[in-house]
Amino acid sequence: MTPILELANVSKRFGGIQAVKDASFSVGQGEILGLIGPNGAGKTTAFNMIAGFFKPDTGTIRLEGKDIAGKKPWEICEAGIGRTFQLSKPFGDLTVVENLMVGGFARNRDRRVNREKAEEMSAFLGMAAKRNIEANNLTAFDRRKLELGRALCTEPKLLLMDEVVAGATPSEAGEMVELVLKVRARGISILIVEHVMKVIMSLSDRVVVLDYGEMIASGPPKEVVSQPAVLKAYFGERYVQSRA
Amino acid sequence: MNTKTIPLERKDVEKTTSLPLRPSSLVAVVVLGVLALVPALVSDSFFIHSLIMILFFAYMSTAWNFVCGYVGQLSLGHTMFSGAGGYCSVLLFTQLGVSPWIGMIFGGFLAAFLSVLIGLPTFRLKGPYFTLTMIACAEILRIWVENTNDFYGIPLKGAEGLVVPSMGDDVWAFQFTSKIPYFYIILIMLAVAIFATRLMERSKLGYCLKAIRGDRDAAEALGINPTRYTTLAFAISAFMTALGGSFYAQFFRYINPERNMGLELSIDMAVMSIIGGQGTVLGPLLGAAILVPIAEAARGTLGGSFLGLHLVIYGLALIACVLYFPKGVIHPLGRFFSRLFGLKETRG
Ligand SMILES: Nc1ncnc2c1ncn2[C@@H]1O[C@H](COP(=O)(O)OP(=O)(O)OP(=O)(O)O)[C@@H](O)[C@H]1O
Numbered sequence: 001m002t003p004i005l006e007l008a009n010v011s012k013r014f015g016g017i018q019a020v021k022d023a024s025f026s027v028g029q030g031e032i033l034g035l036i037g038p039n040g041a042g043k044t045t046a047f048n049m050i051a052g053f054f055k056p057d058t059g060t061i062r063l064e065g066k067d068i069a070g071k072k073p074w075e076i077c078e079a080g081i082g083r084t085f086q087l088s089k090p091f092g093d094l095t096v097v098e099n100l101m102v103g104g105f106a107r108n109r110d111r112r113v114n115r116e117k118a119e120e121m122s123a124f125l126g127m128a129a130k131r132n133i134e135a136n137n138l139t140a141f142d143r144r145k146l147e148l149g150r151a152l153c154t155e156p157k158l159l160l161m162d163e164v165v166a167g168a169t170p171s172e173a174g175e176m177v178e179l180v181l182k183v184r185a186r187g188i189s190i191l192i193v194e195h196v197m198k199v200i201m202s203l204s205d206r207v208v209v210l211d212y213g214e215m216i217a218s219g220p221p222k223e224v225v226s227q228p229a230v231l232k233a234y235f236g237e238r239y240v241q242s243r244a
Numbered sequence: 245m246n247t248k249t250i251p252l253e254r255k256d257v258e259k260t261t262s263l264p265l266r267p268s269s270l271v272a273v274v275v276l277g278v279l280a281l282v283p284a285l286v287s288d289s290f291f292i293h294s295l296i297m298i299l300f301f302a303y304m305s306t307a308w309n310f311v312c313g314y315v316g317q318l319s320l321g322h323t324m325f326s327g328a329g330g331y332c333s334v335l336l337f338t339q340l341g342v343s344p345w346i347g348m349i350f351g352g353f354l355a356a357f358l359s360v361l362i363g364l365p366t367f368r369l370k371g372p373y374f375t376l377t378m379i380a381c382a383e384i385l386r387i388w389v390e391n392t393n394d395f396y397g398i399p400l401k402g403a404e405g406l407v408v409p410s411m412g413d414d415v416w417a418f419q420f421t422s423k424i425p426y427f428y429i430i431l432i433m434l435a436v437a438i439f440a441t442r443l444m445e446r447s448k449l450g451y452c453l454k455a456i457r458g459d460r461d462a463a464e465a466l467g468i469n470p471t472r473y474t475t476l477a478f479a480i481s482a483f484m485t486a487l488g489g490s491f492y493a494q495f496f497r498y499i500n501p502e503r504n505m506g507l508e509l510s511i512d513m514a515v516m517s518i519i520g521g522q523g524t525v526l527g528p529l530l531g532a533a534i535l536v537p538i539a540e541a542a543r544g545t546l547g548g549s550f551l552g553l554h555l556v557i558y559g560l561a562l563i564a565c566v567l568y569f570p571k572g573v574i575h576p577l578g579r580f581f582s583r584l585f586g587l588k589e590t591r592g
């Protein structure tokens with residue numbers, strides 16, 4: 001089966017910084033792929049290229065075999081990729097349902113249909129009771145869930161999630177893990193960036209590790225995190241030597 | 245998507261659908277309906293004149309709000325559209341004998357075209373940069389017209405302005421000896437503008453504009469091409485503003501760059517929306533109803549000795565509003581009335 005998403009030799013440079021260098025990896029149909037790496041490794045930059053916010057300097061990005069590199073964000077959404085942002089960006093003066101409806105309009109012009117769909121989505125997120133609250137008045141975690149729901153309302157085939165449990169309590173993180181699994185159960189493939197190891201380990205089918213923009217490892221989560229190159233990237237040379 | 249339908253409590257949804265109209269639509273219908281009866285009850289021509297002015301400013305402000313209020317950009321250059329519209333209909337009438345009814349439509353399209361030319365490069369500017377660019381564009385147009393007597397045979401007559409020759413009572417010439425026809429014309433224009441705003445607010449366009457106002461990047465990630473929707477809304481707004489400019493020219497049978505293209509009218513449109521409640525259907529009408537009488541009174545009593553006093557009053561009203569009702573007077577008022585009638589606020 002062709003992978004849902006395939007990056008081949010994708011690079012991006014900002015002035016003197018090579019943010020992403022020759023990255024090649026793919027996300028299988030229905031797979032949850034974890035993208036990890038230390039701060040500044042280039043994870044968000046990779047996301048932004050997939051989602052159309054940056055144009056890659058070189059390389060191809062294929063969605064179900066079709067090259068989408070360099071397309072505009074709204075075209076990428078139309079093609080079937082949804083995303084969340086590392087710093088959540090809710091529409092503050094709109095209610096939860098209105099936020100979700102904006103997502104729905106990407107597929108359907110009918111307000112009633114969208115409203116119905118948004119109400120269902122608010123229940124799916126466990127936010128039915130808060131559906132008429134303005135996003136400004138939500139907790140940080142609810143805003144993250146809202147952003148996830150908003151992306152889901154655009155009916156993506158692939159969902160990009162950037163640090164969805166950053167700053168969440170352990171119980172909230174658990175709730176998010178449940179939610180992500182429920183999203184996958186709907187048949188949506190997921191590419192997830194996450195710093196919290198527990199979350200990555202329990203969600204990902206596979207992980208890809210970036211360091212200084214380069215892919216240094218990939219494979220099943222348990223195997224990857226014990227590789228010396230990965231430990232070195234996270235903890236430095238000394239740590240690896242002392243354990244050897 | 246294979247979503248399962250999850251039963252929800254639908255109480256507050258049902259509550260509004262049990263009314264024949266939503267509360268804000270009901271208010272609009274009642275207010276406009278009562279206004280329509282006024283000429284039958286009051287014949288004082290000064291009173292009718294004042295009402296026409298309120299309705300005119302409410303209309304202009306509603307046209308401004310159509311894009312600026314919903315997308316959250318402060319344009320202080322909207323008079324370039326009213327000016328373009330007004331000059332277009334007057335010149336078509338005086339030079340070619342085209343009825344102002346048709347001329348104003350031409351003016352509307354001219355303004356919409358102008359708005360696309362100016363909007364495409366400027367609408368991605370943020371905050372003050374957009375505002376300053378719009379002021380600059382409008383001022384360039386005004387100064388150019390003020391200093392141009394003749395443009396390739398078109399007699400613009402510079403700062404002197406254009407007079408519409410009197411034709412007596414002539415519907416085709418958009419001229420009436422009584423003020424009452426003008427009253428009904430502007431009332432209908434306002435009703436249509438309010439209805440258009442209401443339609444827009446609940447359509448895909450409205451949601452897109454509000455999303456762009458909320459966060460441009462997030463909007464783009466949700467499939468919205470900001471240029472496309474802001475340009476469309478800007479063109480509609482310019483079209484409506486231009487019709488207002490033509491109305492003004494016909495009502496006074498006179499048009500000049502200062503009044504029809506000047507900064508003051510732009511400020512009027514913006515301030516009335518902001519004080520009434522920008523990004524709401526009835527905010528501009530409320531703002532005009534509050535500010536126009538105050539400004540008229542100030543001009544009437546102290547105007548001779550203290551020119552521009554109404555602008556000082558606008559400034560004070562704006563400060564008070566920003567401090568106490570940052571989203572406009574319509575929000576606390578709406579809450580007050582919904583509590584009074586025991587209605588739950590519903591939105592969306
Ligand atoms: N718009 C930009 N302009 C210039 N440099 C940038 C830009 N975006 C990212 N960078 C740089 O590119 C590198 C990779 O950044 P990126 O945000 O992709 O890292 P990350 O892996 O997401 O890190 P974190 O875990 O902290 O979110 C960093 O050195 C960053 O400073």
Ligand SMILES: [Mg+2]
Nearest residue numbers: 043044045086
């Ligand atoms: Mg990041």
